[in-house]
Amino acid sequence: MTPAIGTPIDPADVEHDRPDPHGAEHRTPATATPLHPDAPTFTCGAPLLTLRSYAAGHGVAEVKFLVLWQLDLALLSREMVAAVGDMPTYGARLEREGKLIARYHVVGQHGGAWIYQVDSHEEFERLLGRAPVFNYARYTIHPLADMDSALAGMPPLE
Numbered sequence: 001m002t003p004a005i006g007t008p009i010d011p012a013d014v015e016h017d018r019p020d021p022h023g024a025e026h027r028t029p030a031t032a033t034p035l036h037p038d039a040p041t042f043t044c045g046a047p048l049l050t051l052r053s054y055a056a057g058h059g060v061a062e063v064k065f066l067v068l069w070q071l072d073l074a075l076l077s078r079e080m081v082a083a084v085g086d087m088p089t090y091g092a093r094l095e096r097e098g099k100l101i102a103r104y105h106v107v108g109q110h111g112g113a114w115i116y117q118v119d120s121h122e123e124f125e126r127l128l129g130r131a132p133v134f135n136y137a138r139y140t141i142h143p144l145a146d147m148d149s150a151l152a153g154m155p156p157l158e
Contacts, residue, residue, distance in 0.1 A: 062117050064101070064144040065124055069137040070111035079136075086132035087112075099127055111137065115144070 071084070091114065094100035102115040118124040128134065 062119055063121075063124075064146075065116045065118070066142040066144055067114045067116060067128065068106070068111070068140040068142075069114070069131075069133065070106070070109055071133060071137050073110065075136050080133070083132040083136055090130075090132055094127065099123075 071080070091100060091103045094116075095103070099116060099118060100114055101117045102113075104113045105111075106113055116124055116127060118127065128139070131137075
């Protein structure tokens with residue numbers, strides 16, 4: 001079973017996965033059982049805390065994630081094309097619900113950059129998993145903190 005986003009992963013349990021066409025390595029937990037040999041892989045730009053522990057310690061009710069997704073063109077099919085066509089509708093619905101605060105196309109790539117605002121990591125994982133392109137894309141996920149909140153309580157620079 002793949003660990004939930006935010007679950008600490010022991011580095012000893014991580015193995016190298018397929019190389020990215022641009023040279024970056026993707027890592028998948030060794031215990032993960034992909035649905036397909038080319039199933040999506042996830043990378044994380046920073047160590048994750050569980051959202052509940054972060055929120056409890058920082059008085060935060062909602063947590064934001066920057067999600068960079070890029071289509072895996074090796075999986076190109078009619079289903080993938082249909083999924084790409086469904087993304088604008090899915091994104092607009094999440095924006096109306098207040099769960100997606102920004103979405104952009106990444107110029108020169110087949111993918112996007114979306115900023116989610118959610119109440120829990122379970123909600124985030126559910127929304128990400130329901131994305132039409134979920135099974136056709138690779139993801140890099142960055143937890144975000146508001147600058148004012150992140151800097152609060154830090155000593156001034158001397």
